[in-house]
Amino acid sequence: MSSDCVFLRTYPGRVCLRAVFMVAVAQYATKFKKEFDFHNFSQSPDPTRLVSRIQHMYGGTLTASAMLDVLKMMFLPEVGARKQAKKVMLVITDGETYDDKYFKTVIEESEKKDVIRFAVGVGKASEGAGKLQLEIIASKPIENHLFFVTDYRALAGILHKLQENIFIIEGESSNGTSFITELAEPGLGLHISKDVTLFGAPGMYDWTGAVLRQANGKLVTSIRDVKMKNRKATYQEASDSYIGYALSSVHLRSRRLIAAGAPRFRHTGKVMLMSLQADTGTMMLEQELLGFQLGSSFGSEMCSLDINNDGYTDMLLVSAPLYCVRGDEGRVYIPP
Numbered sequence: 519m520s521s522d523c524v525f526l527r528t529y530p531g532r533v534c535l536r537a538v539f540m541v542a543v544a545q546y547a548t549k550f551k552k553e554f555d556f557h558n559f560s561q562s563p564d565p566t567r568l569v570s571r572i573q574h575m576y577g578g579t580l581t582a583s584a585m586l587d588v589l590k591m592m593f594l595p596e597v598g599a600r601k602q603a604k605k606v607m608l609v610i611t612d613g614e615t616y617d618d619k620y621f622k623t624v625i626e627e628s629e630k631k632d633v634i635r636f637a638v639g640v641g642k643a644s645e646g647a648g649k650l651q652l653e654i655i656a657s658k659p660i661e662n663h664l665f666f667v668t669d670y671r672a673l674a675g676i677l678h679k680l681q682e683n684i685f686i687i688e689g690e691s692s693n694g695t696s697f698i699t700e701l702a703e704p705g706l707g708l709h710i711s712k713d714v715t716l717f718g719a720p721g722m723y724d725w726t727g728a729v730l731r732q733a734n735g736k737l738v739t740s741i742r743d744v745k746m747k748n749r750k751a752t753y754q755e756a757s758d759s760y761i762g763y764a765l766s767s768v769h770l771r772s773r774r775l776i777a778a779g780a781p782r783f784r785h786t787g788k789v790m791l792m793s794l795q796a797d798t799g800t801m802m803l804e805q806e807l808l809g810f811q812l813g814s815s816f817g818s819e820m821c822s823l824d825i826n827n828d829g830y831t832d833m834l835l836v837s838a839p840l841y842c843v844r845g846d847e848g849r850v851y852i853p854p
C-alpha cells in the first residue's frame with residue numbers, strides 16, 4: 519500500500535521479482551481502495567500496466583484500518599489468493615496513523631493468517647510516534663522487516679534490500695537463506711532416450727545444480743546423491759556450478775554415460791560424465807572434463823556425434839561460448 523503513485527508506477531514489477539509471485543495493491547488515506555487484486559494480476563501479470571491507472575489518494579492516515587481491510591478483503595481465494603502461497607504485506611506510509619488502537623487486532627489477525635509484514639516509513643513517518651507505530655507493524659525481527667527513507671524518491675535505494683528480504687522467505691531451508699528447488703529451472707537441460715528421461719536443473723541447491731531422473735512419473739535422483747568414484751571435486755566445490763545447464767549422453771560399446779554440463783564450475787566450467795544404474799537410478803561419476811579459460815562457460819552446450827552411424831558415439835562436442843582471445847568468438851572442444 520502506498521499513497522505515492524510514482525513509486526507504484528515504477529517498482530511493483532521489480533518487487534514482484536518473478537512470475538511465481540503474485541501482487542495485489544491497495545491504496546489508503548482515511549478511505550481504503552483496492553486498486554487491483556491477485557485475480558486481476560493473474561489475468562494480466564504486468565504490474566506496471568496495472569498501476570498506471572492509479573490516482574494518488576489524499577487525506578489523513580488510517581493505517582491499521584487499511585491493514586485490516588487488506589486482511590479481510592485481499593488475502594482471499596475469491597480474489598485470487600493462493601492458499602499454499604507465502605503471504606507478504608508491504609505497508610508504505612508517510613504519516614502517523616490515528617487508529618493505532620486497532621494495531622493489536624491487526625497483528626493478531628495477520629499472525630493468524632500467516633501474513634508476514636514489511637513496513638516502510640517515508641519522511642516524517644520515520645520519526646516519533648510514526649516510527650514507533652511502524653515498529654509495531656513490522657514482523658520480527660524488525661531489522662529485516664522495517665525500512666525508513668527520507669522521501670518517496672529514496673524508495674529506489676532500498677529496493678534491492680527489500681527485494682532480497684522478501685525473496686528469502688521462499689527459501690525451503692530452515693533459516694530461509696538458501697534455495698533447494700524453488701529456482702531449480704528443471705528442464706533447462708533435457709535428455710530423452712528410449713529408456714530414460716533426464717532433466718537438468720541448474721538452479722537447484724543455490725545454483726549448484728542437479729540432474730533429475732524421471733521414473734514412474736516421479737523425479738527420483740539428483741546429482742547430490744551421485745556416487746563419486748574417482749571424485750575430483752567435493753560437493754562443496756561444485757557450488758554455483760549450474761550442473762545440468764546442458765545434458766547429453768555418450769554411447770560406448772560397453773555402456774552409456776550421461777554428460778552433464780556445469781558451465782560455471784570454478785568459473786571455467788566442466789562436463790561430468792556419469793554412468794547410470796537403470797534399476798536404482800544411481801549415478802556414478804566416471805570422468806570430468808574441465809574447462810580452461812575463466813568465464814568461458816565450458817559445458818554450456820554439448821553434442822554427441824555418431825559419425826559412422828553405427829550406434830556408438832565417436833566424439834562429444836563441448837561448447838565454451840564465452841571463450842575469447844580477441845573478442846567474443848567462443849570455442850567448441852572435442853575432448854580426447
Ligand SMILES: [Ca+2]
Pocket residue numbers: 823824825826827828829830831832
Ligand atoms: Ca559411431
